Amino acid sequence: MQFADPKQPNDSPPGSALREKPFWRRLLLVAAAATVIAATRPWTRVEFTTLFGEIFGPPAWQGTSAGFTCLCTSALLAVMALIETRTRTTRQAVRPASLILAVIMVLAVVMYIARGPGMLRGVSATWTLSLYIGTVTSMLVLVACALRFASMQPQRKRKPGK
Secondary structure, eight states: OOOOOTTSOOOSOTTSBOOOOHHHHHHHHHHHHHHHHHHTSBSEEESOHHHHOOOBOOBHHHHOHHHHHHHHHHHHHHHHHHHOOSSHHHHHHHHHHHHHHHHHHHHHHHHHHHHOOOEETTEEEEEOHHHHHHHHHHHHHHHHHHHHHHHTSBOOOOOTTO
16 A cells, blocks of 8 residues: 655546535534434433433443444544545545445434434433434534545536636
8 A cells, every 4th residue: 555645735637527626625524523422422311310210221332333333434434534535535534434324324213213212211302402412413524525636526627607
């Protein structure tokens, strides 16, 4: 495996791809960190707190497969974004893989939400704010990965006069 010198400029021809904005990388890193934090918090709690008290479920990464998927995938996506260099070869390796991982993460969360909160200690449960934060931030991760992937696709040249 050969690694390119990160100080070298991008080896793709100028103007062949959309200009990447550093905002999408920053958004990916911040959203991935927020998703990791949300996955370390409980995603369910007892619905009727006046009757049964404040009882929370286990942390999402321990209690649900979707929480574990969010924790591991977000951490991996952040590491992949941090090791990516300006060279075309690393972008071609990292960005499609990041997009696939982000899609899998969002699908895991959507399937978990579709099943509903269920029961917690024999009492009906409800979602916590951490689940909603985790859902939104995982979708932000997906958007950032998709836009970073789209920025490396060749740009179509328009014909003059159209």
